[in-house]
Amino acid sequence: MKVGQPVTDKPKNYVIELKNLRFRWPGKQGWQLALDTLQLEAGQHLFIRGASGSGKTTLLNLLSGITTPNEGELWLQQTAMHKLSAAKRDTLRAQQIGVVFQQLNLIPYLSVLDNVLLVARFANRTGGELTERATMLLQHLGLQDELHHKKATELSVGQQQRVAIARALLLRPALLIADEPTSALDADNRDAFMKLMLAEANESGTTVIFVSHDKALQGYFSWHLAMEQLEQGVQPC
Amino acid sequence: MLMKLARLSLWNRRGTVLMTVLSLVISISLLLGIDHLRHEAKNSFTSTVSGTDLIVGARSGQLNLLLYSIFRIGNATANISWETYQRIQNHPQIAWTIPISLGDSHRGYRVVGTNQDYFEFYRYAGQQQLQLAQGVIFDDVYDTVLGSEVAARLGYQLGQEIVLAHGIGQVSFSQHQDKPFTVVGILAPTGTPVDQSVHVSLQGIEAIHIDWQQGAPMPGRRVSAEQALEMDLTPKAITAFLVGLNSRAATFLVQRQINEFRGEPLTAILPGVALAELWQMLSMVERLLLVITVLVLLAGLVGMTTTLLASMKERQREIAILRAVGAHPRTLFWLVQLEVLLITLVSMLLAMAVLMVGLWFGQDLLASRYGLFIGLNPIRQSSLQLMGLVLGLALLLGCIPSWLAYRKALTDGLSVRL
Numbered sequence: 194m195k196v197g198q199p200v201t202d203k204p205k206n207y208v209i210e211l212k213n214l215r216f217r218w219p220g221k222q223g224w225q226l227a228l229d230t231l232q233l234e235a236g237q238h239l240f241i242r243g244a245s246g247s248g249k250t251t252l253l254n255l256l257s258g259i260t261t262p263n264e265g266e267l268w269l270q271q272t273a274m275h276k277l278s279a280a281k282r283d284t285l286r287a288q289q290i291g292v293v294f295q296q297l298n299l300i301p302y303l304s305v306l307d308n309v310l311l312v313a314r315f316a317n318r319t320g321g322e323l324t325e326r327a328t329m330l331l332q333h334l335g336l337q338d339e340l341h342h343k344k345a346t347e348l349s350v351g352q353q354q355r356v357a358i359a360r361a362l363l364l365r366p367a368l369l370i371a372d373e374p375t376s377a378l379d380a381d382n383r384d385a386f387m388k389l390m391l392a393e394a395n396e397s398g399t400t401v402i403f404v405s406h407d408k409a410l411q412g413y414f415s416w417h418l419a420m421e422q423l424e425q426g427v428q429p430c
Numbered sequence: 431m432l433m434k435l436a437r438l439s440l441w442n443r444r445g446t447v448l449m450t451v452l453s454l455v456i457s458i459s460l461l462l463g464i465d466h467l468r469h470e471a472k473n474s475f476t477s478t479v480s481g482t483d484l485i486v487g488a489r490s491g492q493l494n495l496l497l498y499s500i501f502r503i504g505n506a507t508a509n510i511s512w513e514t515y516q517r518i519q520n521h522p523q524i525a526w527t528i529p530i531s532l533g534d535s536h537r538g539y540r541v542v543g544t545n546q547d548y549f550e551f552y553r554y555a556g557q558q559q560l561q562l563a564q565g566v567i568f569d570d571v572y573d574t575v576l577g578s579e580v581a582a583r584l585g586y587q588l589g590q591e592i593v594l595a596h597g598i599g600q601v602s603f604s605q606h607q608d609k610p611f612t613v614v615g616i617l618a619p620t621g622t623p624v625d626q627s628v629h630v631s632l633q634g635i636e637a638i639h640i641d642w643q644q645g646a647p648m649p650g651r652r653v654s655a656e657q658a659l660e661m662d663l664t665p666k667a668i669t670a671f672l673v674g675l676n677s678r679a680a681t682f683l684v685q686r687q688i689n690e691f692r693g694e695p696l697t698a699i700l701p702g703v704a705l706a707e708l709w710q711m712l713s714m715v716e717r718l719l720l721v722i723t724v725l726v727l728l729a730g731l732v733g734m735t736t737t738l739l740a741s742m743k744e745r746q747r748e749i750a751i752l753r754a755v756g757a758h759p760r761t762l763f764w765l766v767q768l769e770v771l772l773i774t775l776v777s778m779l780l781a782m783a784v785l786m787v788g789l790w791f792g793q794d795l796l797a798s799r800y801g802l803f804i805g806l807n808p809i810r811q812s813s814l815q816l817m818g819l820v821l822g823l824a825l826l827l828g829c830i831p832s833w834l835a836y837r838k839a840l841t842d843g844l845s846v847r848l
């Protein structure tokens with residue numbers, strides 16, 4: 194839980210560590226995103242509050258390795274993501290980073306189970322134990338067996354979001370990035386969703402970075418930051 | 431997994447994909463069908479006459495001679511006198527001859543005056559001899575042997591009497607009504623103009639014209655059929671004759687001797703050379719047809735590209751999800767190419783099936799209506815080459831939507847514009 198503190202030595206056991214990160218879209222003037230430092234230890238969950246246009250999409254693209262910073266360092270555990278090629282970052286994302294979107298997380302024409310197992314293909318992982326784990330995760334998330342072979346589109350939005358969590362956690366990644374995953378859910382569903390997500394993340398030993406504009410969700414997290422604070426590199430509130 | 435994705439993604443969009451496949455099936459089966467017919471027609475065409483070393487007629491161009499003597503198209507400009515025919519026939523190098531006397535018709539079908547040698551020596555499609563389906567070869571002056579199509583189309587049976595018409599029009603006003611012919615034999619189908627011919631003896635031709643002069647009955651002089659039999663029926667002239675030599679090596683020598691024959695201006699042609707020349711003229715049309723089919727194919731493939739391009743917009747979500755779970759942009763390129771491959775392969779298989787079924791049903795029709803014998807198996811080297819061309823073109827055009835998927839994957843990242 195060290196934000197803003199100067200870091201000089203080699204990264205330790207941080208799940209994610211940012212150093213003097215700078216990013217700009219090609220052909221644009223000025224930095225779109227400037228983060229001096231951010232360190233997250235294993236098992237810590239971070240809530241980032243930010244409205245659209247606050248650079249949070251850019252941050253998520255950087256954290257998930259879709260884009261790469263122009264300057265600075267970005268470490269995922271012992272891996273220097275800023276030095277990896279695009280293809281290696283893609284594979285790293287499959288293996289170590291789970292991503293959950295606002296909604297429509299699932300490929301409509303695949304079954305629920307196939308949607309969960311999709312990530313294994315790109316991580317070059319196969320095996321029966323993955324199917325077992327997928328089934329188990331789905332059950333833990335309150336999705337009964339009879340739903341597993343239905344098409345993704347036959348599920349309710351709340352159920353779809355839970356399937357997305359199962360997929361994101363299937364390979365026990367180091368990091369789970371959730372981008373407003375509750376915005377399409379009603380209050381009751383949202384509460385259940387948050388609890389299940391965090392419980393399963395803890396179970397998998399996964400660190401969660403949760404981005405939302407909804408202050409009401411802050412309570413689930415011990416550590417929260419606003420996008421603006423993050424950019425200025427101030428201490429957490 | 432990628433295969434499963436491509437397959438299910440296509441199935442998910444089966445409405446538009448089906449239309450794309452349909453248009454490709456039409457264009458591919460058209461392409462393969464035309465190519466098949468092209469080869470079959472050429473085969474059938476060049477095998478119209480074989481085993482004949484020379485065709486001899488009155489002096490004319492070689493195509494003209496070939497057309498009227500073999501294909502029963504057009505008319506001879508002049509005849510060959512019987513004496514000349516006899517003299518050439520006795521040439522030591524000549525093994526056999528088939529005389530042909532043309533000029534009459536029966537309900538649009540040409541009448542061929544000839545002799546028994548026609549049935550013995552005429553060969554088509556390699557070494558095939560003419561076979562009788564029913565009856566016997568003509569023996570009497572007023573006997574006739576029908577080609578298979580003539581019998582089938584006009585519904586003639588053995589023993590039936592038919593009347594020949596003077597001239598070669600479909601409708602003729604001058605009929606040889608006084609001397610009807612009896613059908614004694616019907617030939618098996620050959621796929622050559624023989625099927626469309628009415629064969630009678632040279633004596634029969636002579637008999638029906640015995641009281642004619644200058645193409646019209648001589649006024650005031652009637653010779654009945656029975657009376658004609660009493661008269662000398664040795665032909666005065668024939669239209670052309672086919673020649674078989676003792677040795678193929680002598681072909682050019684005999685050809686020159688005939689061409690330089692002093693008694694009468696004659697032309698001797700090599701059927702193979704003339705057939706090739708004629709085919710060259712016809713193949714212009716055939717090539718044009720092939721070019722049009724290739725354009726139709728191109729239209730089908732462009733249609734497929736358009737469909738895939740249009741689908742890219744609705745697949746933005748799919749691309750973002752695949753990216754989120756770790757797909758490389760080039761994986762998305764190959765995903766779309768795989769879809770192109772699937773669409774094209776399925777279309778090619780269906781096109782092949784459509785073509786085979788079409789040929790199976792069309793074969794009888796083509797044979798009975800047009801005397802065209804088409805093989806059922808359209809797979810040959812050229813069709814495999816064409817399939818390769820189709821696949822190559824499809825994948826080449828498929829690069830456009832694939833590249834778009836690649837670009838989207840690269841630039842849009844995880845953000846999805848809803």
